[in-house]
Amino acid sequence: MTKKILIVAGDGIGPEVMGEAERVLGWYKQKRGFDVTVEHELVGGCCYDKHGVAVTDATIEKAKAADAVFLGAVGGPKWDNVPYEGRPEAGLLRLRKDLELFANLRPALCFAALADASSLKREIVEGLDIMIVRELTGGVYFGEPKEITDLGNGERRGVDTQVYTTHEIRRIAEVAFDLARKRGNRVMSVEKRNVMKTGVLWYEEVAKLHAEKFADVKLDNMLADNCAMQLVRNPKQFDVIVTDNLFGDVLSDIASMLTGSLGMLPSASLGAKDANGKANAMYEPVHGSAPDIAGTGAANPIASILSLAMALRYTFDRGACADLLEKAVDAVLANGLRTGDIMQPGMTKVGTVAMGDAILKELDRLNA
Numbered sequence: 001m002t003k004k005i006l007i008v009a010g011d012g013i014g015p016e017v018m019g020e021a022e023r024v025l026g027w028y029k030q031k032r033g034f035d036v037t038v039e040h041e042l043v044g045g046c047c048y049d050k051h052g053v054a055v056t057d058a059t060i061e062k063a064k065a066a067d068a069v070f071l072g073a074v075g076g077p078k079w080d081n082v083p084y085e086g087r088p089e090a091g092l093l094r095l096r097k098d099l100e101l102f103a104n105l106r107p108a109l110c111f112a113a114l115a116d117a118s119s120l121k122r123e124i125v126e127g128l129d130i131m132i133v134r135e136l137t138g139g140v141y142f143g144e145p146k147e148i149t150d151l152g153n154g155e156r157r158g159v160d161t162q163v164y165t166t167h168e169i170r171r172i173a174e175v176a177f178d179l180a181r182k183r184g185n186r187v188m189s190v191e192k193r194n195v196m197k198t199g200v201l202w203y204e205e206v207a208k209l210h211a212e213k214f215a216d217v218k219l220d221n222m223l224a225d226n227c228a229m230q231l232v233r234n235p236k237q238f239d240v241i242v243t244d245n246l247f248g249d250v251l252s253d254i255a256s257m258l259t260g261s262l263g264m265l266p267s268a269s270l271g272a273k274d275a276n277g278k279a280n281a282m283y284e285p286v287h288g289s290a291p292d293i294a295g296t297g298a299a300n301p302i303a304s305i306l307s308l309a310m311a312l313r314y315t316f317d318r319g320a321c322a323d324l325l326e327k328a329v330d331a332v333l334a335n336g337l338r339t340g341d342i343m344q345p346g347m348t349k350v351g352t353v354a355m356g357d358a359i360l361k362e363l364d365r366l367n368a
Ligand SMILES: NC(=O)c1ccc[n+]([C@@H]2O[C@H](COP(=O)([O-])OP(=O)(O)OC[C@H]3O[C@@H](n4cnc5c(N)ncnc54)[C@H](O)[C@@H]3O)[C@@H](O)[C@H]2O)c1
Pocket: 013, 017, 072, 073, 074, 075, 076, 077, 089, 092, 262, 263, 264, 284, 285, 286, 287, 288, 289, 290, 291, 292, 293, 298, 299, 300, 301, 303, 341
């Protein structure tokens, strides 16, 4: 049956990197019979400029009806002064919340050719393969109250609220344990139970679930600040990391530098399966709109292209197509092609489109 993809390229480098992911998608339609229709919508600053909101109700409905949403990136200095509710990031957060995309998978994988591109030593990152499982629809991102109040004495008070319930913790931990079983069979649960009640609840609920259903998986716990340090000290000690929304955001940016660049990290945001077996899904690079390089044609499209590989694997059940795409990226890097963010001495510097061209060419070669 024909599948439906909704593309929201967004702002800044979003449309530039998405352009390359779309060309790769076109290749799969043409060369591997991937039967899919594609629609485009606005989300982020571009949507605010046109509609006065960062995402419209109609787009939310289209996103729910699609098999997968592909997002580029949102945000940028142009929208620094729009009302808080209208800021570009609010569109992305509403998509995540309304589609109930609670499970955010952020794999940090060091391609062999990039072992020297990381700011860390080769031996620390070579062969790295971590899966960060970030809770995406709860925690301090969405807890109420969330406000700034005027105390009337020249002081103002800002409040964000970290909230988690048993159900929210169990379902994300379940995803992490399931993934671990297909990988190294180890889960590191990360919180700050030494200062946060939500951390205590997280720790207790993960332990309970582990004892009930996943005793065969090795479970360890780590405080989030230590985890940040350990990711830089000895990242290969980790297999699957499961953590809350905010810690997951920060830890995945740290992990990105182990792979060479934020421009390399893809992600999948998944909801629960409904009665028909369909799960809402959104695929996006971990990076943002990179205002500093937007419009220069220098952005690395690999995070977006690898996000398509994740879609092929997790939504479209096309594992072999995903493997092929990852192989093509690996080969292009092995051939010495580099965008600016992963540039190394002696390599060939290319822009966004030339990187896309090279990956398409490699797909053709591998598919021959
Ligand atoms: N998912 C998203 O849409 C998303 C994610 C993160 C940040 N943002 C938004 O993006 C805007 C800019 O945020 P920021 O500057 O903190 O983070 P950023 O990720 O946009 O950029 C951080 C640094 O990484 C570089 N970079 C990022 N992606 C790259 C790529 N593909 N190729 C080469 N270099 C790349 C940038 O040039 C910049 O130097 C903000 O409005 C922020 O809210 C959006």
